[in-house]
Amino acid sequence: MEILNLLAGGFAIVFEPLNLALVVFGCAIGLFVGAMPGLGSVNGVAILLPMTFLVPPESAIIFLAALYYGAMYGGAISSIMLGIPGASTAVATTFDGRPLALQGKADVALIAAAVASFVGGTISVVLFTLFAPPLAEIALTFGSPEIFALMVLAFATFIGLGGDDIPKTLFSIFIGLAMSAVGLDIISGQPRLIFFGLPGFYHGINFLVLAIGIYGIGEMLWTVEVSRGKMSISQATMSLRRIIDGVIGLKSSIKTMLMGSFLGYFVGILPAAGATPGSLMAYGVAKTISKDPGSFGKGNVDGVVAPEAANNAASTGAMLPMLTLGIPGSPTTAILLGGMVIWGLEPGPLLFVEHSDFVWGLIASLYAANLFALLINVAFIPAFIWVLRMPFTILAPIIFVLCIVGGYAPTQDMHDVWLMLIFGIVGYLMRKLDYPLAPAVLAIVLGPLAEPALRQSLLISNGSFAIFFERPFAGVIMVIALGLLVLPVLQKMVRYARRPA
Amino acid sequence: MRRAEFVMAVVMALFSLYLMWKSAELPVGWIPEEGPGGGAFPFWLGAGMLVCTLWILLRWFRRTSEVSRSIEAYFDSRALTLFLIVGGALTVMIGSIHLVGVYGAVPLFLAFYMRFLGRHGWPTTGAVALSTPIVAFFFFEIALNITLPKGLTEPLFYPLYDIFL
Structure with missing residues (x-):
């Protein structure tokens, strides 16, 4: 079994003292970030990415992946204890987690969430290990037209499945791609889009400037506005006895857990979908297949198990296209992908060949992160509940400061800090008007990869767009992408046809 | 909300035009042996943005999008x-x-x-x-x-x- 050998090699990397420490540290930070309302994995990864320049790239991505994982566990804590989702990925967990907490069964809900997260995480990592190498092998045969077609597919999922206002989603994609074009033209080397002749634009707009602007500053402004109300924290008593009872009580939820894990994983692979819709869908399916759907929303443990298994599984699913195809499956993986570019690793299938250590170290770290996140979560639930009492007026200014120094660090140019502030404020103003911003972040990361792919393809075909449809793989991908683009129109027509006359 | 939606769309439409004009500093057409010019990619993206803002304005005018119907204040x-x-x-x-x-x-x-x-x-x-x-x-x-x-x-x-x- 070649895969097992490679995986064993990966574990050897993870068990190096530095990496193991980073896994534990990443899980802990992730749990914290996930638990704090207003901060999710994407915010944590965006704001902390510049801090990882301290360690080698393999270790940096292990840390960030552990953080990503921990955040999926952590989101449940505030969903249950505060009734406010700690991250959008844990919205569905509030539906039944909060009623359980109000009935004095917060510990049952917390343990169910932790165990379901572990099961979801483990199943998805195993699926990931099995799927990734063959997918990477296929992807190795891809040329520019296929790569560009994949990117079109990634963006099309936002339009077909994102559920947001379509012109605003498209606008977000276009503006993100346009921002990625600032700087020197990669092919001719000429300066391009140097707004107002400012020299800071010559080095282009680093994706982190947009990501920290939107997910750091913009998100904080948003949270400052919405968190004006008072929060009340439920009490949870924990003891080993109750933990064991809680785990035994989950026997009846195994089916739901498995369903949530598989559903979450496959939904997570799609760029626009990811963990939030994955967990909502899992909740919906759990309710449909339940023998007692009426109890959902009133404190059914299955209602906690399904979304929590799904959001962890989805976060692993999102890594599959990121590592094998170079197309991120979620905003968080988009930032990880951008990080890989900064570290000098070209994302895509070649990683499996050229940086096999890196890839397998990362995969093995997911197994380790999953285990540690479970242990830290269960052991320190009281500590996280205590942390949740931390006033937002202390956390917010510290995060603002982190954003600013973090935005300065990659290029060491104050120009970028100003730009980040502008992106943060404009992003916040646009978000209030229902402009989705995740597509823009994905676009600025993919832009530098999409443009050369497009230009080279057109050069091969002498300017004919037919090249994207004539090659077998590219053609299939493009047809699926076009299908997704017309999906909303079809839905509208169906609804129109069914309308009572 | 309604006014904010309109203002944002107009501002972004102007930005799209500026982007197109700025991209046109580089060749936006086809260069033989080289493929599309350096300005082509951002130029067409700018054009796409412009179409989107016009689409948003149309929906604003016909009150089909949610925010354009909202009577809530953009900022209290x-x-x-x-x-x-x-x-x-x-x-x-x-x-x-x-x-x-x-x-x-x-x-x-x-x-x-x-x-x-x-x-x-x-x-x-x-x-x-x-x-x-x-x-x-x-x-x-x-x-x-x-x-x-x-x-x-x-x-x-x-x-x-x-x-x-």
């Missing part, structure tokens, strides 16, 4: 005050980094935010405002070797450089 007075204070404080902090550096601007910002927005006592405020720059110094300057801007306070750091670098 409390939210606006908060936004202006926080946004203003951030702007002042970034501006003052040029003058007094990160180690001058950051404690002032933290102190302002915690004392006047958070109404925390001076001990908490002081502890956070003073410890954050110290942690930042050791993390960025010593561990990462990234020099943060110091402005006028640069000379104060010479003895520290002598000790740690």
Whole structure:
């Protein structure tokens, strides 16, 4: 079994003292970030990415992946204890987690969430290990037209499945791609889009400037506005006895857990979908297949198990296209992908060949992160509940400061800090008007990869767009992408046809 | 909301036009043997953005999108005050980094935010405002070797450089 050998090699990397420490540290930070309302994995990864320049790239991505994982566990804590989702990925967990907490069964809900997260995480990592190498092998045969077609597919999922206002989603994609074009033209080397002749634009707009602007500053402004109300924290008593009872009580939820894990994983692979819709869908399916759907929303443990298994599984699913195809499956993986570019690793299938250590170290770290996140979560639930009492007026200014120094660090140019502030404020103003911003972040990361792919393809075909449809793989991908683009129109027509006359 | 939706779409439409005009500084057409010119990619993206903003305006006009029907205020007075204070404080902090550096601007910002927005006592405020720059110094300057801007306070750091670098 070649895969097992490679995986064993990966574990050897993870068990190096530095990496193991980073896994534990990443899980802990992730749990914290996930638990704090207003901060999710994407915010944590965006704001902390510049801090990882301290360690080698393999270790940096292990840390960030552990953080990503921990955040999926952590989101449940505030969903249950505060009734406010700690991250959008844990919205569905509030539906039944909060009623359980109000009935004095917060510990049952917390343990169910932790165990379901572990099961979801483990199943998805195993699926990931099995799927990734063959997918990477296929992807190795891809040329520019296929790569560009994949990117079109990634963006099309936002339009077909994102559920947001379509012109605003498209606008977000276009503006993100346009921002990625600032700087020197990669092919001719000429300066391009140097707004107002400012020299800071010559080095282009680093994706982190947009990501920290939107997910750091913009998100904080948003949270400052919405968190004006008072929060009340439920009490949870924990003891080993109750933990064991809680785990035994989950026997009846195994089916739901498995369903949530598989559903979450496959939904997570799609760029626009990811963990939030994955967990909502899992909740919906759990309710449909339940023998007692009426109890959902009133404190059914299955209602906690399904979304929590799904959001962890989805976060692993999102890594599959990121590592094998170079197309991120979620905003968080988009930032990880951008990080890989900064570290000098070209994302895509070649990683499996050229940086096999890196890839397998990362995969093995997911197994380790999953285990540690479970242990830290269960052991320190009281500590996280205590942390949740931390006033937002202390956390917010510290995060603002982190954003600013973090935005300065990659290029060491104050120009970028100003730009980040502008992106943060404009992003916040646009978000209030229902402009989705995740597509823009994905676009600025993919832009530098999409443009050369497009230009080279057109050069091969002498300017004919037919090249994207004539090659077998590219053609299939493009047809699926076009299908997704017309999906909303079809839905509208169906609804129109069914309308009572 | 309705007015804000309109203003945002118009502003973004103008930005799209500016982007197209700016892209056209480079060739946007087909260059034989080279493929599309350097300006083509952003030019057509700008055109796409323009079409989207027009589409948004059409939906605004026909009141089909949700925000264009909303009668809720874009900002209520409390939210606006908060936004202006926080946004203003951030702007002042970034501006003052040029003058007094990160180690001058950051404690002032933290102190302002915690004392006047958070109404925390001076001990908490002081502890956070003073410890954050110290942690930042050791993390960025010593561990990462990234020099943060110091402005006028640069000379104060010479003895520290002598000790740690």
